Amino acid sequence: MATTIEPGKSYGFFTDTSICIGCKACEVACKEWNQLQGNEPKFLADSYDNTGQLDDQNWRHVKFIDDVPAQSADAGNGKAFLMMSDVCKHCKHASCMDVCPTGAIIRTEFDTVFIQQDVCNGCRNCIAACPYSVIALNPKTGTAHKCTLCYDRLQGGMQPACAKACPTQSIQFGLLGDLHTAADNRLATLHSQGVTQAQLYGRDDTVYGGLNAFFLLMDKPETYGLPNADNAQLPTRNDVGGYLGALVTAVLGVIAGIVAFRRRGAS
Amino acid sequence: MIYLAAEHFVRAPQWTWYILGYFFFAGLTGGCYAIATLLRLVGDARDEPAARIGFYASFVALLVCPVLLTVDLGASWWKFWHMLIDVTPADQGLNFKYWSPMSVGVWALLIFGLFPTVSALEAYVLDRRARSAPAASGSSRFNTVGAPARAVGGVLGGAFNVVGGGLALFIASYTGVLLSVSNQPVWSDTWMLGGLFLASGLSGSGALIALLTRYRADAAFSLGRLHEADGYFSILELVLLVAFFITIGVAGTAGLTLPFLPLWLLALVGIGASLVSARGHMRIRPGGGGSAVISRAGTDTLVVSVLVLLGVLALRAAVIFSAQ
Numbered sequence: 408m409a410t411t412i413e414p415g416k417s418y419g420f421f422t423d424t425s426i427c428i429g430c431k432a433c434e435v436a437c438k439e440w441n442q443l444q445g446n447e448p449k450f451l452a453d454s455y456d457n458t459g460q461l462d463d464q465n466w467r468h469v470k471f472i473d474d475v476p477a478q479s480a481d482a483g484n485g486k487a488f489l490m491m492s493d494v495c496k497h498c499k500h501a502s503c504m505d506v507c508p509t510g511a512i513i514r515t516e517f518d519t520v521f522i523q524q525d526v527c528n529g530c531r532n533c534i535a536a537c538p539y540s541v542i543a544l545n546p547k548t549g550t551a552h553k554c555t556l557c558y559d560r561l562q563g564g565m566q567p568a569c570a571k572a573c574p575t576q577s578i579q580f581g582l583l584g585d586l587h588t589a590a591d592n593r594l595a596t597l598h599s600q601g602v603t604q605a606q607l608y609g610r611d612d613t614v615y616g617g618l619n620a621f622f623l624l625m626d627k628p629e630t631y632g633l634p635n636a637d638n639a640q641l642p643t644r645n646d647v648g649g650y651l652g653a654l655v656t657a658v659l660g661v662i663a664g665i666v667a668f669r670r671r672g673a674s
Numbered sequence: 675m676i677y678l679a680a681e682h683f684v685r686a687p688q689w690t691w692y693i694l695g696y697f698f699f700a701g702l703t704g705g706c707y708a709i710a711t712l713l714r715l716v717g718d719a720r721d722e723p724a725a726r727i728g729f730y731a732s733f734v735a736l737l738v739c740p741v742l743l744t745v746d747l748g749a750s751w752w753k754f755w756h757m758l759i760d761v762t763p764a765d766q767g768l769n770f771k772y773w774s775p776m777s778v779g780v781w782a783l784l785i786f787g788l789f790p791t792v793s794a795l796e797a798y799v800l801d802r803r804a805r806s807a808p809a810a811s812g813s814s815r816f817n818t819v820g821a822p823a824r825a826v827g828g829v830l831g832g833a834f835n836v837v838g839g840g841l842a843l844f845i846a847s848y849t850g851v852l853l854s855v856s857n858q859p860v861w862s863d864t865w866m867l868g869g870l871f872l873a874s875g876l877s878g879s880g881a882l883i884a885l886l887t888r889y890r891a892d893a894a895f896s897l898g899r900l901h902e903a904d905g906y907f908s909i910l911e912l913v914l915l916v917a918f919f920i921t922i923g924v925a926g927t928a929g930l931t932l933p934f935l936p937l938w939l940l941a942l943v944g945i946g947a948s949l950v951s952a953r954g955h956m957r958i959r960p961g962g963g964g965s966a967v968i969s970r971a972g973t974d975t976l977v978v979s980v981l982v983l984l985g986v987l988a989l990r991a992a993v994i995f996s997a998q
Binding site: 505542547549550633649651655657660 | 681683684685686687688689708709712713716717718721747748749750751753754756757760761762765769771774775776777780843847848850851852854855856857858861862865866867868869872873876899900902903906907910914
């Protein structure tokens with residue numbers, strides 16, 4: 408999808424997991440462009456996955472979910488692969504931005520979520536808040552890292568490296584409105600072919616106000632390690648309740664102190 | 675709403691030993707100041723020495739807090755001040771987000787720092803003046819009931835302590851709210867942590883001040899009252915602990931706390947010790963039971979206070995590590 412990139416417009420990813428082949432070209436392209444060294448290679452004994460998770464060194468991660476029943480025409484072996492190139496969702500209502508005490512996490516002119524490395528001080532509040540386990544601390548820099556949606560490439564008028572490298576166009580980059588249209592069309596096609604389990608995740612505002620990096624999934628969100636709409640809640644939902652509990656305790660604590668210390672011994 | 679959320683796909687923030695230390699000392703600095711304020715404003719005139727112990731303890735505990743918070747930042751420790759000042763281009767200025775407990779907490783800690791510092795300094799000046807005053811001029815050291823005179827009396831001094839006390843209660847509790855305002859299992863599944871940490875901090879502070887009365891004879895008057903208060907705080911803590919387990923049980927994350935059973939048990943031992951002590955030591959006053967009773971009370975206080983403080987630490991460790 409050729410896109411002219413202009414500041415002031417909303418951009419994002421549409422990741423169609425139905426055509427992901429698990430080649431990990433996105434992971435490689437991401438590391439190449441962003442100069443991520445990657446973690447020490449190790450055997451994870453987890454399907455074909457050798458990166459494990461999104462973290463400070465893996466801003467794209469291809470998930471292999473192999474414990475789902477096959478629904479193909481033949482009997483198969485009772486198992487099927489689900490593959491998904493996971494990434495920061497660049498949420499409209501971003502939990503990380505909400506709790507960041509330094510103002511390091513900002514929304515860019517391309518409507519993406521970006522961590523300013525020179526501002527972040529490594530408090531890790533964003534890590535505790537991100538519901539997608541996207542952000543991780545880089546111990547060398549002492550700062551939080553995650554996908555930037557190739558902010559520097561966007562500024563240069565180039566699409567993100569992962570989308571550029573994806574051989575099947577499972578990862579599509581573009582204007583959010585165009586991506587929504589493409590996703591709706593793809594979903595309609597799949598449904599018309601009888602693939603009724605296909606569903607869009609983050610396309611509408613039911614999950615964190617909508618995701619700039621949204622997905623077409625072949626199973627329910629929980630299967631992919633994504634919170635469903637009922638559980639996708641901002642951490643600040645607990646502000647009022649948490650403070651209320653503390654306030655009630657404070658009042659009771661003061662009353663307890665008054666009862667214990669009252670001037671019964673004074674002459 | 676009791677049911678908050680049970681489905682978590684989050685990464686642990688690796689808040690470990692430094693944060694545990696901070697939570698412990700934040701509970702003590704806040705708790706000690708609040709108790710000292712109550713002793714001074716509500717208590718008998720003879721509670722003033724214990725109040726001063728509280729202000730000293732609050733000040734010492736306060737000194738550790740920023741050090742632990744800064745060290746926890748690791749390689750970015752030198753950017754600690756970004757919590758207070760936004761350096762984002764085109765958005766420079768003071769950084770305050772009322773919806774982020776970490777942001778509010780940093781400002782609260784900064785402002786609160788003034789109160790234990792001033793109160794401890796005041797206590798030091800008063801104690802020094804009392805020590806240097808000749809015995810013959812005892813009337814200048816003690817008031818009519820034989821208790822040390824207060825320095826900053828009147829409405830202004832009281833107001834200063836009340837404001838500091840309010841901030842102290844916030845400092846002792848916001849750390850729990852901070853954990854709840856996340857998407858971590860256990861932490862975000864309950865609203866009880868702020869209150870639980872506050873009750874625990876007050877209990878630990880009561881035990882600490884009681885322990886320190888061993889080293890100040892004129893504070894012995896307050897020992898029984900401190901144990902009594904500690905008992906009330908522990909009842910509060912126990913109720914909140916039960917409520918905490920009910921809420922995370924409903925959310926389906928109570929199982930995550932099981933590996934830390936020894937820590938929970940230690941926390942319960944601290945609560946139990948406090949309750950037993952409160953029952954046995956109420957109304958201990960100089961002259962009320964003879965030196966033998968006071969001496970035994972001192973020994974018991976040492977054991978109880980250590981157990982309570984260990985319980986305070988264990989509770990925070992159990993909560994922090996259960997989610998990680």
